[in-house]
Structures are given as structure tokens and as C-alpha cells.
Amino acid sequence: MSEIAVSHGVVNGAAQSAPSLPPLYRALEGLTAERHAALRLHDAGYGFAAGASAIPLAAEEFTVAARSLPIVFAATAPHMPVVITGLSAGTNLYVDAGGAWKAGAYVPAYLRRFPFFLLRVAPDSEELALCIDPSAPQVSETTGEPLFAEDGKPAPQLERAFAFTKSVEEAMLRTRTMTLRLAELGLLKSSVVQFEHHGKPLRVDGFFAVDRPALAALAPEQLAELRDRGWLEVIYAHLLSIGGMPELARSIQG
Template sequence: MSESINGAATTAPVLPPLYRSLEPVTPERHGKLRLRDAGLGFARTLSAVPITAEEIPVAARTLTIVFAAQAPHLPVALTSLVPEKNNFIDAGGAWKIGAYVPAYLRRYPFFLLRVAETSQDLALCVDPTAPQLSAEQGEPMFADDGKLAPQLERAFAFTRSVEEAMVRTRTMTTRLAELGLLKPAQVQFERLGKPLRIDGFFAVDRPSLAALPAEQLTELRDKGWLEVIYAHMVSLGGLPELAAALPPA
């Protein structure tokens, strides 16, 4: 698999969360643009943020991690139990102090897309509507000779690393599903004197994990997935805190 930063036409995907549009990054189209720090206000309507398996052991300290109900059951970090609301972003666009910021948000506004359906080559793309792009403020994306400026080189490398981690995460969740570990889950507790049930997500099933043969447990351990699983299960303890931010019924 190779990456490019040219004007090759890319396949037209279903846009991922946050992205309103995507276009290949080229010096002809973006040579005059700059990258600036625009805060995280762009994610204030994202109540579930995609996250990679490698982030979960650290992210689970401050974020609740669940698995999507739809296959391949990729993990997400919940930022709210209300659709299109993010409790981790304040009015000024700053992330909650001390909470982990998922790489998915740190990668934005960049994304990698295949240059064609049958190709393994990837092109660096950008959301042209992103507030990080400016004609006047920030660091240039390209040098005067049309080559990548250091800021864009770093963004390209980070975007590639996130994409590779996402691929490894999909491999993990596919295997967990094959082992029968990912199942519909629900959590019930009391809030304001009334029972509250939270469902609609998948989680690792503790009895199924405990029943795995030693050989399969060893496989999970050797691949580093046991640490991910336990961190995810511990993070579910954050659901009551998210529920506490719900408006009164």
C-alpha cells in the first residue's frame, strides 16, 4: 500500500463522522492555505467518537468506551448520551481538562482515501470546510516550490498512522465477534430515584470471556487485546456520570 498527495481522483465514499466534504490535497488547490489551531468546537455535535484499539487503555481512564451495534462493531468513545451533544467541549471549543482527546479528532480535517476502488494507493484528502484551514493565519501547507511544508508533512504522517491503527482495530473487533465476545449490552441503575436503562451498544460479554479456552485467551493476550478488553469493561463504569448530565425527564 502506498500513499500519495497528488490530484488523482479518489473514490466517492460515505463521509465519515464530522467530515462535510473531502478533496485531494494538491499544491494547485491548497498552495495558498495555512493550518491553524481552531480548537475542538467542530466536534461539539459528536456524541460518539471513533477510537482505535491502541488508544483504549489510556482513553478508558476518562472516557466510556463501547462497541458499535453494527458490524464490524468498531469501538467509540461516548461523550454524551444525548444525540448530537458533546459534554467534553465547552462553549469556547476547549476539550475537558484532563480527558483524553481521541486521535480521530486530532487527525481532522485530514483523511486518507483510495485513489480508485481497485487500487491500494491512498491519497491525502482534506475537508475544505474545516475551520483549521485559513488563507491568513497559521502555518503554510506548502512551500513556495510546491513541496509539503513541515506542518503538512506531520499531518500526513499522523493521518497515515491513524488509518493503520483503524485497520488493526477492525481486525481485532472482527476476531472478538468470531469468538462470540461482542454482544448487545445494557446497563441499568437508579437516577433521580427512578430506574434508568442504557442500551443500544455492544460490549465484551464477561461470561463469554471467562468461558474461552486457554488457547484463545492466550491468543488475545499475545496480541495485546486482553488489555484493551479489560480497559473497555472498566470504562463502562463511566456511564452513570454521562447519565448524570442528562436533562431531567
């Protein structure tokens, strides 16, 4: 990825259309001092994710996230991983009525990056623009730290946001490489989790997971590849995390 100056980031000069927006974002504008000099950023909690029952996750987060969040893979290619935060659409059991994240639970980098995002300035370009969702609750013109200094240069807050957003984007690209390889090896398959909840059977499906028999059947050189690329640890964290589904279900009624 090429480095960019955030003050030069423009995405077609306008907000992106709704169909192309990533999850949780309602609009994206390339940040410029001319257009966004008055913007400030403040902590508004995680209420913006209260309706998200699944949140994207990078492979590098698996070992920490697995301690408190079930991790699965999307059913559609390229089968990017997500953490399950609710067992029905529009529910997030990790966000309370005040917008606070569940104490002790891991907060995915995808949420910590919000409301920023990196987009290519054009479909065939390697140049990236730092964008912001101007409708996000964290964005204000009166409260919080300024994004730009008086001379129009990025303020420390914006420099930090760019560095973190870039690191998240790079991690997601590495994750995509991993999921494509896992699929190529035949490891990602449709999966179901079933358990008893309040005396009745509960079934959770619609996702992919690493298939244990397929993993065990890999050739030694393929297992060595997964080990050497750091993916075996990721796979085991994912498999162990699925065991947290019943605990997630118990939180539905407190």
C-alpha cells in the first residue's frame, strides 16, 4: 500500500453511494482541510454498533478475541471472519442501552477504527484516501479534539487515526489472503452449532467454520505451511471460540 497525506484524500470528490458502504457506515467522505476543518472527534461509546449481530475481525485479533467472542467465517466468498455478537438480526448483546461495550469483552479493531475508513481514490489506483463518516455520533463541530490544526495540517488526533486505520486495512488484506488459502485447501465448510437453551434445542447456522476432519487430513507439508504462516494458532483460536455460543445465548435473558 502506498503512503498518503490525509489532507489530500478525496474519493471522487463526494460521499460514496450507500450500496458500496462497509457495514455500520452510512456515508464516507474523503477528508480534506478545506471541507472538514471544523470537525472534531469525541468518545461516543459503541451505540452505533447496537444493531450489529456480526462484526468483521482480522486474523491477528483471533487469539485475544476468542476469549470472549465466538469467531466464525462468512458463508459467502471470500469467507471473511466475523465475531458473533447476537443470535438474531439487529441485536448486539455486547452493547448496553447506554452504548457501553460489555466489560471485559474484546472490542474488535473494526469498531475502534470507526468512523474512519480507507478507500482507493479510483478503482485502478493504489493511492488511498482517509475517509470519515460525517454522520457518526463521534463527529462534532463543537466537542472533542480537532482533526485539523489552524494551518490546515492534520492534527495529532487525525495522524493517529490514519496510522490505526491503515494498520487495520493491512490486517484485513492479510486476513483475506488467509481465508482464500483456507478455502483453497478445502478447510472452510458450512457449519452448525446446536445446544440446549432454557430446556429447548437451539440451532445456530448460516456460517462457515474450519472443518476438523479436513484439517486432520491435510498433508504434512500443508500443515507446515499453516504453521509457518501463523495460521494454525488462528484456526485453533477460532475453533475454541465457537464453544462460547451457549454463553452468548445465556446472555439473551441476562
